[in-house]
Amino acid sequence: MSTTIAAMAPGTVIGSCQPIEINPITGQEIFINESKILNAISQYFVEVAEFRNRNATFAHDCVFYNTNLGPREALEYGVINFIATDVGSLLNEINGSTINGVTYYVINPVITYYQPGVGYQVYEVLVNPTIQNLLAGLGLLLAIIGFAIRHYYLAGVGVILMIIPMLTGLSINWLGLALLIIGLAAIAIDVHAGFTTHAALFIVGIILTALGIILLQPTYTPQSWLIAANQVEARIVLYTLIAFVGGFGGFIASRVIDIVRAKPLSERLYWPINDVGIAIDDINKDEIGYVKVRGEYWRAKALENVKRGSKVVIVGIDGDTLIVKPAS
Numbered sequence: 001m002s003t004t005i006a007a008m009a010p011g012t013v014i015g016s017c018q019p020i021e022i023n024p025i026t027g028q029e030i031f032i033n034e035s036k037i038l039n040a041i042s043q044y045f046v047e048v049a050e051f052r053n054r055n056a057t058f059a060h061d062c063v064f065y066n067t068n069l070g071p072r073e074a075l076e077y078g079v080i081n082f083i084a085t086d087v088g089s090l091l092n093e094i095n096g097s098t099i100n101g102v103t104y105y106v107i108n109p110v111i112t113y114y115q116p117g118v119g120y121q122v123y124e125v126l127v128n129p130t131i132q133n134l135l136a137g138l139g140l141l142l143a144i145i146g147f148a149i150r151h152y153y154l155a156g157v158g159v160i161l162m163i164i165p166m167l168t169g170l171s172i173n174w175l176g177l178a179l180l181i182i183g184l185a186a187i188a189i190d191v192h193a194g195f196t197t198h199a200a201l202f203i204v205g206i207i208l209t210a211l212g213i214i215l216l217q218p219t220y221t222p223q224s225w226l227i228a229a230n231q232v233e234a235r236i237v238l239y240t241l242i243a244f245v246g247g248f249g250g251f252i253a254s255r256v257i258d259i260v261r262a263k264p265l266s267e268r269l270y271w272p273i274n275d276v277g278i279a280i281d282d283i284n285k286d287e288i289g290y291v292k293v294r295g296e297y298w299r300a301k302a303l304e305n306v307k308r309g310s311k312v313v314i315v316g317i318d319g320d321t322l323i324v325k326p327a328s
Contacts, residue, residue: 001045001048001052002051002052004052004100005081005094005104006082007080007082007083007084008083009071010071013068014074015068015069016062016068017041017062018031018032018064019032019037019038038063045059045060055079071083081099087111091106117217118214119172123172123175123215126164132164132165132168133165135165136161136165139157139158139161139162139163140162142161143158143162153201156186156200157200160182160204164179167179173215175215176215176216177212177216178212179208179211180209180212180213180216181212182205182208183207183209183211183212186201186202186204186208187209188205190202209245213241213245271314272293272294272298273315274314275313276312276313276314277293277298277314278291278292278293278310278311279306279307279308279312279324280292280297280308282306282307283301283306283324285303285304285305286302288300288301288321289306291312291322291324293322298321298322300314300321300324301321301322301323302324302325303315303324303325305326306325306326310327311326311328312324312326313325313327
């Protein structure tokens with residue numbers, strides 16, 4: 001209604017402007033029928049329509065009666081100026097036309113297309129019902145299997161996958177923040193546990209953190225590109241986010257390097273260093289025999305002569321062979 005030039009494409013409809021109140025928590029839509037609000041909005045529509053020499057009656061009826069018109073009726077009743085099938089045909093219609101006493105010429109126009117940023121495209125994927133059902137079903141399956149076989153890291157991944165569909169009712173920014181927090185928490189838990197989850201939580205955390213950062217990326221609409229203040233605020237938020245994630249990422253990276261350099265927890269638990277065993281064979285110095293440790297038979301190399309049946313202490317590992325010496 002308020003544009004200088006209004007156009008519709010075939011198969012489209014204009015009208016139905018009764019105001020709606022939306023509950024920000026439940027998302028419930030409630031139609032407003034209070035005359036105070038309807039009269040104010042209707043009169044505003046009428047003023048805008050008259051300012052552009054459009055059909056003021058239609059503007060009024062859109063609010064009170066939810067009137068709708070197709071392209072041909074809208075053109076006939078002075079609601080729009082043109083019917084066009086695409087941008088090119090619209091520009092051809094405008095070229096040389098006179099609207100409200102002004103003649104417009106369109107010569108060698110440059111057409112710029114706007115589309116949602118990567119964050120909104122990812123958001124649309126996450127809120128897709130099929131994707132939500134897939135994540136919820138896969139998460140439930142992993143949780144059941146994980147608890148059944150006592151692989152709690154697998155169950156943890158399943159629980160996280162089930163939580164994601166529950167969060168998709170949030171707006172894009174709140175969803176991004178929630179995924180970022182969950183992702184960083186999963187990374188921190190896995191690092192603190194020494195990757196005993198076989199890096200399952202760490203990998204899931206990296207993915208969720210990346211998704212959170214993508215969803216939190218500032219996206220400019222065509223209008224906000226022209227407002228320097230919006231760009232400055234968006235850059236402050238972006239740089240703050242980068243600094244926070246970069247600092248936390250550096251901390252995680254240092255922890256990962258320390259853990260990789262250190263002997264894995266599973267290896268420290270597996271090899272019986274400093275344990276005491278029983279010699280199964282007579283083992284001469286620097287020769288190979290067998291000893292019994294933790295109820296199992298191990299290949300062992302003796303640093304000193306060892307008698308069969310005597311106690312030995314494991315002092316080291318050479319490949320898959322224990323290094324032993326007499327316990328005395």
